[in-house]
Amino acid sequence: MQIIEQYSxxxxxxxxxxxxxMVRRLxxxxxxLLLDIRTxxxxxxxxxxxALLIPMDYLEVLSEYFSDKEVAVICEHGNRARVATYGMPxxxxxxxxYMIGGMALWMSMGYEIVRGMDENGLLWEKWLDEKLK
Structure with missing residues (x-):
């Protein structure tokens, strides 16, 4: 399989x-690991x-939970994800x-999405509570 990737x-x-x-294929x-940094x-x-939700404001505090994995950083249009990858390498x-185009491009390509909160969307709050104890 040929992976199309580019260094900015x-x-x-x-x-x-x-x-x-390519993100979807991997x-x-x-x-x-899909790392969703939206709200x-x-x-x-x-x-x-x-996808694992860790809002962008908590990335540095909770980085121990994903730093040792290969991640795709995702936001709505790609702006926050660019900051979270190239601004915080x-x-x-x-x-x-860095997933080009974010969720907007993902959805325009017809790829799968779900709605609502799930366990992966709540983990960050649990981890944050553990760190604050």
């Missing part, structure tokens, strides 16, 4: 750009099944994928 900068070799089609093969309200409205010990 030569300075962060662990961060790459990928279109939703996700289906369990090679990537809980956005997550409830629509998200990719199995120190959060990822392995590869971090």
């Amino acid at each position: 900068t030569p300075f962060y070799k662990n961060v790459v750009d990928m279109p939703p089609s 996700w289906k093969r369990n090679q990537l 809980p309200e956005e997550y409830v409205d629509h998200h990719i099944p199995g 120190h959060l990822y010990k392995k590869r971090a994928v």
